[in-house]
Amino acid sequence: MQERxxxxxxxxxxxxxxxxxxxxxxxxxxxxxxxxxxxxVVAACSYETRAxxxxxxxxxxxxxxxxxxxxxxxxxxxxxxxxxxxVTSLIxxxxxxxxxxxIDEFYLDMTGMERFFGSYAFAQDLRxxxxxxxxxxxxxxxxxxxxxxxxxxxxxxxxxxxxxxxxQEKAFLAPMTVNKIPMIGAxxxxxxxxxxxxxxxxLSQMPQRVLERTFGKSGTMLWERANGIxxxxxxxxxxxxxxxxxxxxxxxxxxxxxxRRILGSLxxxxxxxxxxxxxxxxxxxxxxRYSNFDTHTRQISIPASASDHRLIPAVYELxxxxxxxxxxxxxxxxxxxxxxxxxxxLNLFDDGAKLVPLYxxxxxxxxxxxxxxxxxxxxxxxxxERRNRLPATVVSAGATLASLPAGASHASLPAGASHAxxxx
Numbered sequence: 001m002q003e004r005x006x007x008x009x010x011x012x013x014x015x016x017x018x019x020x021x022x023x024x025x026x027x028x029x030x031x032x033x034x035x036x037x038x039x040x041v042v043a044a045c046s047y048e049t050r051a052x053x054x055x056x057x058x059x060x061x062x063x064x065x066x067x068x069x070x071x072x073x074x075x076x077x078x079x080x081x082x083x084x085x086x087v088t089s090l091i092x093x094x095x096x097x098x099x100x101x102x103i104d105e106f107y108l109d110m111t112g113m114e115r116f117f118g119s120y121a122f123a124q125d126l127r128x129x130x131x132x133x134x135x136x137x138x139x140x141x142x143x144x145x146x147x148x149x150x151x152x153x154x155x156x157x158x159x160x161x162x163x164x165x166x167x168q169e170k171a172f173l174a175p176m177t178v179n180k181i182p183m184i185g186a187x188x189x190x191x192x193x194x195x196x197x198x199x200x201x202x203l204s205q206m207p208q209r210v211l212e213r214t215f216g217k218s219g220t221m222l223w224e225r226a227n228g229i230x231x232x233x234x235x236x237x238x239x240x241x242x243x244x245x246x247x248x249x250x251x252x253x254x255x256x257x258x259x260r261r262i263l264g265s266l267x268x269x270x271x272x273x274x275x276x277x278x279x280x281x282x283x284x285x286x287x288x289r290y291s292n293f294d295t296h297t298r299q300i301s302i303p304a305s306a307s308d309h310r311l312i313p314a315v316y317e318l319x320x321x322x323x324x325x326x327x328x329x330x331x332x333x334x335x336x337x338x339x340x341x342x343x344x345x346l347n348l349f350d351d352g353a354k355l356v357p358l359y360x361x362x363x364x365x366x367x368x369x370x371x372x373x374x375x376x377x378x379x380x381x382x383x384x385e386r387r388n389r390l391p392a393t394v395v396s397a398g399a400t401l402a403s404l405p406a407g408a409s410h411a412s413l414p415a416g417a418s419h420a421x422x423x424x
Contacts, residue, residue, distance in 0.1 A: 003166045005119040006234065007108040008149035009127065009140045011087065012158040014104035015044035018083050019073055021135050030067050033075040034060055043075060047158055082283070082299060085337065086134050089285065093295040094126055099234045107146055109234035120163050127161070133296065143169060145230035150182050169228025174201030181225050188215070188222075200226050243270050243281075246333025252291040253329055260316060266334045267315045271308045274336065276367075280304035281336035284311065286318040289331035298322050304340045311336075 011017065015033040020026045030048040034040050040060040052067040064070060084103045092098050097109035110119035120142055127138045141152025143164040151173065152162040164172045173181075178200055179189040191214065197203050203211075204226035211219030224230065245266045253259065263286070274281060285299035298318045305311060315334055323329075 002111060004144045005110040005113060005142065006145055006149050007110055007119060007123045007140055007142050008146065008153045009091070009106045009108065009123070009138050010150075010153050010157065011084075011104040012137045012139055013044060013046055014084075014136070015075060015080055016046045017136050018080055019075075021083075022079065026071065030070040032060070032063055032067075032070045032072050034063075034072070035074075045070075078301065081338075082301065083134065083136065085283075085285070086297065086299065087130055087136060087138075089287070089297045090130055090133065090295070091126065093287075093289075094129075095122075097234050097236060099236065105150075107149070107234045110142075120161075124161065143172075145169070145228070146232050146234070147182060147225050147230040148172065148228050151176070151180055154180065170204060173226065173228055174199065174204065176200045178203055178226075181222075183218075183221065183225060188218075191215075242335055242337040242339065243273055244285075244333060244335035245270055246287060246331055248289075248331045249329070254325065254327075256323070256325070259323075259329065259332060260319065263315050263319055263332060263334060264312050266332075267312045268308050270334060270336050271306055271311055274306040274339070277339075279339045280306045281311070281339055283336070283338040284314050284318065285335040285337065286315055286322060287331070287333040287335070288319070288322045288329060290324070291328040291330050293330070295331075296322050299335075299337075301338075 016026075016031045019031065019033065028048070029046070030052075031046040032042055032049055032054065033045070034043040042054060042056055042058045042060060042063050044056060045054045045063070049063070049067045049070050054063045054067050054070070060072070064072070080103060088098075088100055088106070091106055091108070095108045095110070096113070099107040099109075101107055108123070110122060113119045113122055123140045123142060127140060130136055130138055137159050139153050139157045139160045141149040141154075141156070141162050141164070143149045143152060144166050148164050148169045152164050153160075155176075156162045177189075177198060178184050178192050179186075181200060184192070192198075192203065195214070197206065203222065206223065206226075208220055208223045211223050213219070215222060247262055247266070281302075282304045283299055283301050285297055287295065287297045289295040298321055300314055300318060302310070302314055319332075
């Protein structure tokens with residue numbers, strides 16, 4: 001049976017690291033993220049503050065007594081989510097099987113990769129890419145299971161890496177204190193100390209039935225973890241609240257006009273999907289994969305919207321920031337995330353409000369005759385072959401309606417809409 005290769009990756013002092021990306025003056029300073037009042041708690045802290053004994057979940061009042069010079073930040077969870085999604089996207093683009101355990105930690109099942117690249121070298125390369133492309137530092141551990149890999153990561157943080165070879169799990173864990181095992185909290189650790197069990201090696205030698213009498217079913221799990229046994233699989237991560245579309249080209253391309261048209265078409269399709277679901281998006285991500293398989297993403301937060309005329313320009317803007325004109329592109333894609341239920345709030349003095357009847361008419365035609373029965377002219381593809389596969393009915397960037405499909409009623413159109421043909 002092939003030995004498993006499980007990598008645990010953890011972003012070092014994640015909240016603080018994001019704050020330092022946003023304000024480089026914080027680099028090297030003692031920083032605490034959390035509630036600023038006396039009743040607040042520490043959500044995250046820099047390693048400079050940990051030297052004074054500050055820890056996560058500690059009352060802020062106590063933390064400031066330990067480190068009175070610490071800089072306290074309220075934190076920006078929206079920014080943390082955005083950076084977490086950037087890291088997640090990069091990891092999922094490259095790793096075969098990924099489980100997102102929390103906002104800042106991941107498990108990767110690299111079983112079988114030794115034949116091609118080497119799991120340890122792969123994890124090193126992935127960590128370096130995250131540092132280079134996003135600016136965040138990670139630590140990782142590699143072993144045959146989740147528990148040992150997580151302990152290995154924590155053992156070498158920050159900016160560390162460690163591999164526990166197959167068969168060495170028990171020996172690696174033995175000298176550590178029992179609270180290093182992920183499932184052992186403060187109460188369980190204290191109960192074990194009361195039993196005279198301080199180190200994992202001692203716990204591993206305890207009879208299972210004794211642990212079961214004290215801890216119930218968890219006693220068996222405690223014994224297994226202490227002996228380096230953990231058969232839990234890596235559960236694939238799936239983005240629950242997002243919509244995405246992407247295209248892989250048969251031939252790599254640098255045709256920027258074609259690329260923009262495709263992005264516009266993908267965005268238009270996703271916008272229609274949003275409106276069908278009665279949702280809006282508040283986060284847009286554009287993905288570009290080059291011919292060498294390097295994949296880059298950029299995202300932006302926006303006021304919640306499901307309108308083509310708002311979303312397409314944002315997609316174009318992201319693409320311009322991503323696009324390297326020297327390289328051939330293999331794949332492009334668009335993703336909408338942070339989806340919100342409900343309709344877009346439009347300003348009555350904004351021209352966008354005038355387009356609501358137009359969108360309603362377009363969606364009505366699509367619902368009746370199919371998604372591609374009516375399109376924006378700007379979304380049509382540049383090549384003749386691609387153009388021939390698309391329907392002729394289009395809507396121009398100026399929001400005029402083109403020729404109707406057979407059988408469509410003029411009554412479906414909003415008042416004032418024209419029937420002009422647009423050859424853009």
